Amino acid sequence: MKTYFKYVILFAAAVTFFSCDPLEDKSNFDKDGTSISASDLKAALSCTQLPNQDGKVIGDQYVIIKNNRPGIGGVWHLVHGDTQYTYGTDNDTIICPANGDYKLYYVGISANKVVQTEPFTFNVTNVFDEYDKYLTGAKDKSDKAAKKIWKFRVVAWGSVCNMGAHGGWKYTDAGYTPESNFAWWNNVSSIDKIGDQSMSMVYDGGKLLTYKPNGDSVGSGSFSYTHNSPEKGVIGELVTSIPVIGHEHDDEGQNNTKNTFWILTLTDNYMTLYHPDKYKGGVDWDDSGWYVYYEAK
Numbered sequence: 602m603k604t605y606f607k608y609v610i611l612f613a614a615a616v617t618f619f620s621c622d623p624l625e626d627k628s629n630f631d632k633d634g635t636s637i638s639a640s641d642l643k644a645a646l647s648c649t650q651l652p653n654q655d656g657k658v659i660g661d662q663y664v665i666i667k668n669n670r671p672g673i674g675g676v677w678h679l680v681h682g683d684t685q686y687t688y689g690t691d692n693d694t695i696i697c698p699a700n701g702d703y704k705l706y707y708v709g710i711s712a713n714k715v716v717q718t719e720p721f722t723f724n725v726t727n728v729f730d731e732y733d734k735y736l737t738g739a740k741d742k743s744d745k746a747a748k749k750i751w752k753f754r755v756v757a758w759g760s761v762c763n764m765g766a767h768g769g770w771k772y773t774d775a776g777y778t779p780e781s782n783f784a785w786w787n788n789v790s791s792i793d794k795i796g797d798q799s800m801s802m803v804y805d806g807g808k809l810l811t812y813k814p815n816g817d818s819v820g821s822g823s824f825s826y827t828h829n830s831p832e833k834g835v836i837g838e839l840v841t842s843i844p845v846i847g848h849e850h851d852d853e854g855q856n857n858t859k860n861t862f863w864i865l866t867l868t869d870n871y872m873t874l875y876h877p878d879k880y881k882g883g884v885d886w887d888d889s890g891w892y893v894y895y896e897a898k
Contacts, residue, residue, distance in 0.1 A: 635712060636711035642707065643707070647666070650664050650665075656742060662698075663695075664695050664697065673716075677707050679705050680704040680706075703723055703724070704721070705722075706720040706721070727742070729742050737749050745804060750799055750800070754894040754896035755894070759790045763789065764889055765891075766783040766785060769781060769783040789850055798812060798814055798819075809823055831881070836866075844856070851876055851893075863877060874892070875891070
């Protein structure tokens with residue numbers, strides 16, 4: 602029978618799932634020296650992706666594979682982008698290492714001939730992203746209560762935020778980093794001049810909360826991110842539904858709908874954002890944008 606991806610229902614610690622029954626051996630492959638067809642071989646395989654559950658670590662990144670004709674030895678090939686993994690097994694659970702689109706196919710030997718199946722295709726969304734760890738302090742998908750407080754950071758040359766030259770961070774061969782001095786105007790040189798504001802990034806629901814220096818609430822919204830790299834040295838985008846702290850010095854302007862910042866630095870302790878004047882076609886050292894430097898508290 603034709604095999605489709607099937608969902609698996611998880612009950613507590615037990616996993617119950619349905620898979621295709623092994624085919625009855627009605628063909629004559631190997632009996633008369635005829636190899637199995639690629640379509641018949643694929644029909645003998647099952648591939649079961651576990652379902653996602655809110656707050657659970659285990660989800661659709663776990664894939665149960667089974668060869669219902671173990672007499673046809675071979676190797677599974679899991680392809681993700683330019684990376685390929687192989688599994689020499691008849692029955693196992695594989696764990697996809699990252700979110701994204703995958704292809705899974707089997708290469709077997711039948712009647713001394715190599716037979717390769719057409720791939721199964723599936724998408725994985727449940728792998729815990731390290732950016733969630735950096736932004737919110739969450740340890741895994743079950744860490745729903747995790748949150749991280751971000752405040753201003755004064756970089757070595759004396760800036761909390763500034764309007765500066767576009768693209769300077771790209772020139773690492775010249776010793777530049779995202780925290781180098783690209784300032785042209787609106788440089789805020791100390792926390793005293795901007796106030797000890799803070800913002801909280803909450804893992805559950807991607808909540809973003811901003812506060813005045815005295816702790817009074819300023820805004821409540823949300824954040825999301827991508828791993829897009831629109832230009833060299835940009836490691837992602839941070840998208841917020843409210844202005845971030847320091848926005849009053851951002852001549853690009855921020856709003857209560859959507860603000861997209863380029864992420865230049867992101868670690869457990871530091872975050873550097875850039876709000877470009879031009880998202881496309883920006884000219885290094887000619888165009889400009891807003892730089893802001895944060896550290897986790």
